[in-house]
Amino acid sequence: MQLLEKNEKYEQYYLAALPVVTTYIFELKKQWKKFVIFTIMAISFVILLSHLPYALIPDNPLPDTQADYFQSGLNFIILLTIFGACFFFSGIICSEYSEKTGFITFPIINKYKLVVGKYLGALTLMIGVIAAFYIALGVLGIYWYGGPINYRYYYSFGIALLYLIAVSSFVTFFSSFMKSVNMTIVTTIMLLLIANMIIDSLVILLYPEFEPIYSLNHNSQLISYILVEDFPTKLEDRYEDLEFRNFHRRIWLTPTIEGAITIFLLYTVICLIVAAIIFKRRQL
Amino acid sequence: METDKLNRIAEEKSSIGPIEKVGTGLKTVMRLENLTKKFGSFIAVNNINIEVYEGETIGLVGPNGAGKTTTIKMIAKLLRPTSGKILVLNKAGKLQALNGNDKDLVRFGFLIDQPFFYDMTAYQILRYFARSQNYQKEKINSRIDELLKLFKLFKWKHEKVNTFSKGMRQKMGIIQSILVDPQIIILDEPQTGLDPKARIEIRATIRELQKLGKTIFVASHMLHEISEVCDKIALINNGKIVAFDTIENLEKNLKEKELHCQLLYPIPHKDLESTIDRINQKLEHYANHNIEVPTPEHNHSVKYNPEEQNFTIYYDGKRESRGEILEILMSEFKSNNKIISFSQPKTSKLEQIYLEMILEDQPRDGGG
């Protein structure tokens, strides 16, 4: 008797999870090519920026430590994450509407399950791309400096993933109300790259003392700065003041660790909740 | 006798009646109750009531923009009704309103508008649809092959659907809608973009599905395409159901029997009114008095169309009358106008009802 009940319960969970799992697998297959392209791109950029300059140019001095080497190599990860997230996540909701594809399995299957499956699928692939970047850079770090890998490099990977999740949630949010996939890609890239920078500079001009804690850009600096040996604990160590004749400008080097993680999580939660609400109300 | 009476009562109340028609065992699988959809101030679907019984094939027929797709999208939960309810049979055999909790409903199959698909092969897409709806794993491959063969797409099983022609994609849409063996199948214009052979195949498929006891709800703007496979027709125009009945009953209600009479020369303008009045008087006897004549401006049984110089005559439909009417008209137009043809219109009766009902309905005001 009990066994039967247990089976039934198992069956229920299985049925509830099935659409998510199948959609997840389908998403992996669907975006597979994109994944290969992005992975190749990630590895090529690592080699191009962090290997060839030292291998080909004889007098080019290597950074002092492995950590410094990683820190300079990781600058590109921000661009890679933004572009990757925009390409992998832009279609997540809006393509279903613009191309009238998936939701044909209505109304029995909860549409959230399909989106969750797609989100997880795309996220898995993007994690793969980021991981490929870290592995390639890590291997080069061992090649130039010998092992083992500085443990702070793993922290950096963790923060890069949090940043990825925040950015992809941001893109998902746009996908929930934009009309077409291409528009979503263009808009989110513009916002994440250009608008973010413009807003940051404006805020710094208007309120020179204010730390732009809200900014994804500012917080993303932690990905590479966490590799610094003695991570600044005092506020005044986290910025540099530039004095240029009578022009004064504050340059922020890094956010605090707790601050950045909180902001990444806030972006993720808020964007996904708003996206879910818009998605619920959206009609074909 | 008692059950007969009960049946009739049940039928009369069918839109609000019990789930089972008493005695007949007919079970309601879907019911649209006062369903309304507004886009802004524009009413696309206006308070429609339709009851669908198990195993029935219902045709939702109406001209472009009548509200067919809107209705079907509401059933598919792609649009939210402005008011009204959609009730669907659940696995426990009860009617259940569409809301968030729909996993207990019987299986649905949908073909909505023009289907588009992911950039994947036919096989991959169908397999995904089948798996996500928990179709038995062992049977999926044979089911996909069977359907691809039925619709002559088997050759393209491993080709990307994005490279398919419009008609091929439409076929994919139909395959997808019946893939997991749903109990209720809802098709929106299944014949668009298909060649004549494929259209016939679709009708054949619908017949096959009927044999399996499926309930089918199919929308079309071409009555003749689907009338032969439908048990009942719901005529929809300007968002309203103007008639919902079996084809037989609809034909029985055919308002007027018509005759067309073509003149060689037009009636001179000055004589027009008097001539028509005279003919009307003479034909009074043959007019169909049971039902109102569909000429709103004057309640006469003769209508003259000056541009084409012809008459439409509504009469009682008796064979003798036809000859006598011809005689009367011949004598009337003997000298100057000359009758060159005298015939019954060729369109099928049902087609005529369709036209009549749609013409009768006032054009809607306000845009969409």
Ligand SMILES: Nc1ncnc2c1ncn2[C@@H]1O[C@H](COP(=O)(O)OP(=O)(O)OP(=O)(O)O)[C@@H](O)[C@H]1O
């Ligand atoms: N999203 C929308 N916003 C505003 N108006 C709409 C919308 N969708 C449909 N309509 C309007 O609702 C009316 C009914 O459209 P619908 O697509 O249901 O027609 P249809 O019966 O399917 O016609 P067809 O035979 O051309 O497919 C049309 O006048 C259309 O303009």
Ligand SMILES: [Mg+2]
């Ligand atoms: Mg339509």
